[in-house]
Amino acid sequence: MTLHTSQTIMRKSLHHELVDRLQPLIINSELKPGTKIPEKQLCERFGVSRTPLREALKVLASDGLVRLEPNRGAWVTQVTQEEVDEVFPVLGALEALSGELACKHITDAEIEEVRALHAQMIRSYENRDLDAYFSVNQKIHRAILLAARNATLTTSCQALSLRMQRARYLANMSEGRWYDAVQEHEKILQCLVARDGPNLAATLLHHMDAKRASVVKWLQSQETTDAI
Amino acid sequence: MTLHTSQTIMRKSLHHELVDRLQPLIINSELKPGTKIPEKQLCERFGVSRTPLREALKVLASDGLVRLEPNRGAWVTQVTQEEVDEVFPVLGALEALSGELACKHITDAEIEEVRALHAQMIRSYENRDLDAYFSVNQKIHRAILLAARNATLTTSCQALSLRMQRARYLANMSEGRWYDAVQEHEKILQCLVARDGPNLAATLLHHMDAKRASVVKWLQSQETTDAI
DNA sequence: TGACTTAATTATGAATTCAAAATTACGCTG
DNA sequence: CAGCGTAATTTTGAATTCATAATTAAGTCA
Known part of the structure; x- marks a missing residue:
């Protein structure tokens, strides 16, 4: 059969x-x-x-x-605002930890890798290629995660990230938010290069909260239209 | 059948x-x-x-x-030192967040609840009743988690906590470590009463790292004897 | 006797089957 | 023809069955 x-x-x-x-x-x-x-x-x-x-x-x-x-x-499952408001803070705490740990363990070669990804992301931004941007963006976060040398952290982060991904993917960022996000990533790279753990942690935390706000905003704008 | x-x-x-x-x-x-x-x-x-x-x-x-x-x-699965060294930091970050959020949302009634549990835990300590101590201890952590009003955080924490629990349970604390743990819990209660989020977060983080060290120490002492 | 092969047994992974629950379709009554 | 109740159908949850892989046992030969 x-x-x-x-x-x-x-x-x-x-x-x-x-x-x-x-x-x-x-x-x-x-x-x-x-x-x-x-x-x-x-x-x-x-x-x-x-x-x-x-x-x-x-x-x-x-x-x-x-x-x-x-x-x-x-x-x-639906991606609701309640869920987004719950998951992003948790993701923020985990990414902050990943930043902290990454600064302790990352090699020069890995930093160069992130730098290359970052440059690629900038190009995607300049070309207004959202798909490519998202894809590279994730690779950067993943590279930092891997540099943290903590498989449990990687697994936990990715599980939660997955839940938010479709919302994040669907949520077209506003021009202003997109610009800000790129600026945040600029700082992320700088912190990583300087291996400034606490600063990177704080930056990633803020980055996550800004993402949350952006997704929530989009969700609310959709409320009137259609459920995702 | x-x-x-x-x-x-x-x-x-x-x-x-x-x-x-x-x-x-x-x-x-x-x-x-x-x-x-x-x-x-x-x-x-x-x-x-x-x-x-x-x-x-x-x-x-x-x-x-x-x-x-x-x-x-x-x-x-085995509880290995590598795993313990991985999971506790993640758990620390999550518990720190739970402390932060709990201070924002906890009600007076809930604080009284934690206070009662704390008193009960002290009695278990004084009676050197490890089983009772562990049981109440978990209830306290869970009460804080619930006060954080974040179901995702609760789920994530409990999943990781579970993995460590058998190690934590098996790991007989030293007299000194037990004393310290009780002191840490004293401070946790104080922070909660004062609703001092950052302080509670820091205390929980330290508490987790001390637990990690205690479990690792026990694991190493077991290495020669028998695998858990 | 001891290493190696091969046959018998057992355990695993996945398809199939079957009972029960939920959904849909139908017909009845007002 | 709208609303309700009942029968037919479909879907679900879980037991059973079946093919295959792994393990154990038995037998062979040096």
Whole structure:
């Protein structure tokens, strides 16, 4: 019955693979917030049975991307203002810590890497290429995270970051906010180069709060229009 | 086939219930770190089939309590020094934030609650009742967490806390460390009463680092003896 | 006896099946 | 024809089944 076409998954554990495949679908809103997760369709699409798919959904639920309603199936969670106001402060505290630790452990080579990413981000900003900007932006935050040399911190940060990502992605920044964000990143780079942990921590904290405010603003503007 | 005795689980979703039941088994080391999880036995014990149990194991794995080895089953994770050195700083940052936020939102009634718990903890200390001490201690941290009014923070903290709990529980504190811990808690209460957020944050941060050091010390003393 | 092969057993991962719950479709009554 | 109640259908949750991988046991030969 099950065909092993190129589309079909067959490496490592199926449920783990499915988690990795479902996450992007939720992040880029192919599976829309507030909608029901079409179990049957997804099984066909990935060429798997319900068992591993449901296992994956349980994991995604514990990460907050999916909500399980007993006897009613799985639903893509909404990004609400309440959630944004909750998650960003936590993310801020974690990123601040990552900055602190990164300054202690980062190598010169890694700093050069961040510098290169930063330059690339500036170019994306100048070209008003939001997709590229977001992509590089994330790489920078990730590079700092990795420099912190703390796998637990990385995991925690990324889990929360993921939850905010689709909102952040959807939320078109205002011209003014975008400018400010770039300025903040300028300072982030400077702190990192100077290996000034406390300063970097404070900057990242502020950066996160500004992001929060920006996302909230966008959410509120959407309230009248449509739920994300 | 499946009997619905009082032992058998039947409320809400089975996998969720199983997560809640398996966690304590791992925390109190009934399922010993480093050992294989006896799937079959647990199915019999809880009167469920393998499907929901395996779903629960996937969730526990994403929380770091269990490690899944492809085609080799599920294993209880070890608490290593590397992990302790990673998790406590993250926990410290989160608890610091919880202190900060708690000072902003806590009610007088809640402060009285913490005061009562604190008094109870002192009594446990004076009676050298470590079990009671740990239990009340956790209640205090949880009360502060709840006063922070941030469900995401609560969830994140508790997930990490859980991972450290069995180590913390096993790690008999030295007389000196126990005394210091009580002093730290004295200060925590004072900061809370004064609603001094920054001070409480700093105190909790230091408290966590002292806990880390204490656990590491114990782990090292165990290295020669036996792996936990 | 001891290392190596191979067969038997067991455990795992995932598909399938089945009972129960929820949803939808239908028909009845006012 | 609108609202309610009941039957048919679909979906969900969980048990069972089945193929495959891993482990253990048995047997072979130096």
